[in-house]
Amino acid sequence: xxPFVLSVLKYSLLGLLYFFxxxxxxxxxxxxxxxxxERRTTEMRAPTEQVxxxxxxxxxxxxSHVVVHExxxxxxxxxxxxxxxxIGRGAACAIRLSDTYVSQVHARxxxxxxxxxxxxxxSTNGTYLNDRKVASPVxxxxxxxxxxxxxxxxxxx
Amino acid sequence: xxxAVVRTSRVPLGSALGFTITALVLSVGxxxxxxxxxxxxxxxxxxxYAAIFAGGYAxxxxxxxxxxxxxxxxxxxxxxxxxxxxxxxIFRLSGGLATEQATWIVVGLAAFVVTIVVVRxxxxxxxxxxxxxxxxxxxxxLPMVPGIGRTINxxxxxxxxGPLGFQPAELGKVLIVIxxxxxxxxKRELLQVATTRLGPFRLPAPKHLAPVLFAWAGSLAILFxxxxxxxxxxxxxxxxxxxxxxxxxxxxxxxxLVLFALGAYLGWAxxxxxxxxxxxxxxxxDPNKVFDLGYGQLAQAQFGMATxxxxxxxxxxGSPGLIPFAPTDFIFAAIGEELGxxxxxxxxxxxxxxxxxxxxxxxxxxxxxxxxxxxxLSALIGLQTxxxxxxxxxxxxxxxxxxxxxxxxxxxxxxxxxxxxxLVRISSGPAPGRAVT
Numbered sequence: 061x062x063p064f065v066l067s068v069l070k071y072s073l074l075g076l077l078y079f080f081x082x083x084x085x086x087x088x089x090x091x092x093x094x095x096x097x098e099r100r101t102t103e104m105r106a107p108t109e110q111v112x113x114x115x116x117x118x119x120x121x122x123x124s125h126v127v128v129h130e131x132x133x134x135x136x137x138x139x140x141x142x143x144x145x146x147i148g149r150g151a152a153c154a155i156r157l158s159d160t161y162v163s164q165v166h167a168r169x170x171x172x173x174x175x176x177x178x179x180x181x182x183s184t185n186g187t188y189l190n191d192r193k194v195a196s197p198v199x200x201x202x203x204x205x206x207x208x209x210x211x212x213x214x215x216x217x
Numbered sequence: 218x219x220x221a222v223v224r225t226s227r228v229p230l231g232s233a234l235g236f237t238i239t240a241l242v243l244s245v246g247x248x249x250x251x252x253x254x255x256x257x258x259x260x261x262x263x264x265x266y267a268a269i270f271a272g273g274y275a276x277x278x279x280x281x282x283x284x285x286x287x288x289x290x291x292x293x294x295x296x297x298x299x300x301x302x303x304x305x306x307i308f309r310l311s312g313g314l315a316t317e318q319a320t321w322i323v324v325g326l327a328a329f330v331v332t333i334v335v336v337r338x339x340x341x342x343x344x345x346x347x348x349x350x351x352x353x354x355x356x357x358x359l360p361m362v363p364g365i366g367r368t369i370n371x372x373x374x375x376x377x378x379g380p381l382g383f384q385p386a387e388l389g390k391v392l393i394v395i396x397x398x399x400x401x402x403x404k405r406e407l408l409q410v411a412t413t414r415l416g417p418f419r420l421p422a423p424k425h426l427a428p429v430l431f432a433w434a435g436s437l438a439i440l441f442x443x444x445x446x447x448x449x450x451x452x453x454x455x456x457x458x459x460x461x462x463x464x465x466x467x468x469x470x471x472x473x474l475v476l477f478a479l480g481a482y483l484g485w486a487x488x489x490x491x492x493x494x495x496x497x498x499x500x501x502x503d504p505n506k507v508f509d510l511g512y513g514q515l516a517q518a519q520f521g522m523a524t525x526x527x528x529x530x531x532x533x534x535g536s537p538g539l540i541p542f543a544p545t546d547f548i549f550a551a552i553g554e555e556l557g558x559x560x561x562x563x564x565x566x567x568x569x570x571x572x573x574x575x576x577x578x579x580x581x582x583x584x585x586x587x588x589x590x591x592x593x594l595s596a597l598i599g600l601q602t603x604x605x606x607x608x609x610x611x612x613x614x615x616x617x618x619x620x621x622x623x624x625x626x627x628x629x630x631x632x633x634x635x636x637x638x639x640l641v642r643i644s645s646g647p648a649p650g651r652a653v654t
Contacts, residue, residue: 069250070531074556076246077563080239080298084291084570087232 120201122176123215126169131159131210144170146181147208161185161209169200176200176215185209228290230282236294237278244270244301247532251309254533254555260308262316269319270301273326280330284337285645289578292644293329295571296622296637300325300630302564303623306551307544309533314544314625321627325634332638338647339639343586346399353392356385361442374445386448387619387628391636394455394597398590401463405585409464426472432456433476437483446484446494447604447616451597453477458596462579463589498614511615514541518550518609522561529557544625546617549609564623565606572599578644587643594636 126145128137139145139155146153150164157166163183170177179197180187187194188207200206202217245267252260260266274297281288300322308315336342342349360366360373367375367382374384401408408421436453439445457473484491493511500506501515517540524535537543537551544551553561575595582588598621605624608615619629642648 066250066254066531066534069246069253070528070556073243073246073250073532074528074559074563076239076243077298077560080236080243080294081563081566081570083236083239084295084567084574087236087289087291 120203121217122171122174123200123202123204123217125216126155126206127214127216128155128157129212129214130157141169141171141176144168147213148181148183155213157209157211159209159211162211166208167194167206169206178206183208228287233278233281233290233294236291237274237297240294240297240301241270241274243298244274244304247302247305248308251305251532254531255309256533266304266308266315266319269323273323277326277329280333281641281645284333284648285641286649288641288645289574291570292574292641293637295567295574296633299564299567299571299622302552303548303620303625305532306537306548306555306623307625309555310538310544310551317627318625318630321630324627325630328631329634329638332635333641333648336639336642339587339590339642340584340647342395342590343399343402346396346403349392350396350400353389353396356389356392357439359385373442374448384626384628386445387626387632388635390448390451390597391594391632391639393452394459394593394636395590395639397456397459398586398593401459402586402589405463408460408469409466430476433480437480445617446491446614447608447618450604450616451600451618453480454600455593455596458600459589459593462592494614494616498611501611514547515609515611515615517541518547519611521547521550522553522610525554525557525560527557528559529553529555531555542617545619546605546615546624547609548620548624549606552623565602568598568602568621571595572602574644575640578640582643583646591640591643594640597636598633 124141126139126141128139130137145155146165146168147155147157147162148164148166149157149159149162153165163181163185165181166183167178167180167187170179176199177197178187178189178194178200180194185208189198189200190205191207194206200215202215204215206213206215248266249259249263252258252263274293277293277297281293304315304318304322307318359376362376365376365378366373367377369375374386375382376385410421433453436449436456439449439452453473453476457469457477460469460473461467485495497511497515501512502519503512506512507516521535521537521540524530529535532555535551535554537554540547540550540554549561549564552564556563572595575591575598579588579591579595582591601618601621604613604616605618605620607613608617619626621633622630
């Protein structure tokens with residue numbers, strides 16, 4: 061192996077090393093771009109889907125409070141929305157309910173870019189937004205009503 | 218029975234395959250080049266080592282595809298490149314150590330696969346806060362036990378049971394990070410509330426500040442008992458970073474820095490070996506001290522990196538064997554000699570990618586525990602790399618910790634692979650298939 065071949069190999073190794081680093085860094089960048097594109101396509105969904113999505117929420121301002129009406133007739137609680145809020149019977153939930161029809165970790169409310177979404181976390185009895193079952197995360201607005209088990213959550217400004 | 222939110226987006230196979238194949242080519246390529254540079258021929262065990270790398274990376278890729286399909290495609294490959302470069306360098310320094318390292322790579326990859334398969338959902342670790350914490354503490358303290366503890370190179374880090382020697386603290390680190398993530402997720406609300414005033418700062422109640430002081434005392438105790446500067450720095454650093462991220466209160470960073478400065482000064486004032494480290498750092502190139510303990514090795518590392526220049530002498534063609542502890546603490550300097558500034562920069566970029574991806578995983582994690590765990594694990598890799606690379610390049614006093622994934626050493630390699638598996642798991646979300654309760 062001549063010194064020349066060895067240095068060619070050395071430079072190839074360094075080149076390949078930087079190629080790998082470049083690809084790895086780019087994969088992060090593409091990841092972000094891909095997510096953005098995904099969001100854009102959800103915004104420009106097929107018209108029928110758009111109608112369906114619009115009907116499930118009344119539209120309007122994003123909520124800042126949620127009023128919890130539990131079925132046992134106890135006094136309604138007012139909870140301020142500040143970060144991702146889990147709803148359920150479990151101890152880890154920010155909105156903890158004693159409703160037996162509610163799962164341990166039932167659903168969650170979370171904010172993204174100033175909008176709020178409700179998402180069902182695989183509950184047994186389902187989560188309903190304005191009496192429509194929530195299958196995937198749906199945007200919520202002030203005035204919407206979310207039902208989990210027998211509990212009613214009212215979203216307010 | 219809460220089914221976790223399973224991300225359905227499967228990463229395309231091409232992307233993961235491309236990264237892993239590039240990692241494989243780099244690993245085996247570096248090894249072959251080192252063989253030609255050293256002896257002018259294909260290394261005698263080429264087939265065995267190439268098969269280990271190819272088989273190991275393929276198995277890891279299959280495990281990721283099967284059990285963590287939404288994981289970041291470049292995460293494992295990045296670590297794979299680091300392992301490959303480290304192996305080539307170790308092989309170049311000593312064939313015997315390379316055989317041992319190859320064995321540890323096999324064990325490490327096995328540990329990686331097992332961790333991915335067993336930990337189907339990282340949140341299951343959240344249930345064993347104190348068990349994991351206790352286990353981590355036991356592992357840290359194990360070398361103190363008379364009879365099985367061993368002192369090697371001035372630090373009491375080893376446990377010797379029969380023919381098997383290992384450093385339990387390496388795995389202990391990962392367990393401590395899991396414990397901290399779990400503990401701080403539970404307590405962060407208490408730690409967020411500031412009640413007492415101290416000068417310009419508003420501090421949380423002393424009761425809740427206790428864990429910070431406890432961690433500080435603990436890392437000082439490690440310094441006292443095990444004479445291990447690197448580990449002590451690492452634990453405290455990770456703790457402060459995780460506390461900061463968990464609570465979002467920068468005051469912990471300030472308190473941490475003040476306590477760290479205090480601890481560093483105390484350590485310097487009280488311990489000879491700390492004073493020696495500082496003096497070695499400042500006067501490594503003093504010609505009068507070259508033959509004293511510690512000075513020469515750091516000087517050799519500087520000379521090695523200087524010899525390497527921009528692109529290095531080429532693998533197998535320098536003389537990194539002159540640097541003491543070249544396969545472990547000083548492997549960065551050895552790589553600097555043979556692959557030059559470009560090689561070491563690429564190496565650091567690989568760590569940047571690894572830590573950057575770890576922090577991205579943290580940002581995207583849906584649960585607070587996963588977020589904090591990913592942050593802590595990334596901080597562990599980042600801080601450890603900084604401590605050893607900073608030490609070798611004389612940015613900070615040298616403290617002996619391993620360069621993650623690169624340095625020779627079984628305990629470190631295996632626990633880093635377990636750490637990587639946890640990051641892959643958090644990145645992918647719960648494993649598909651059986652519902653996790």
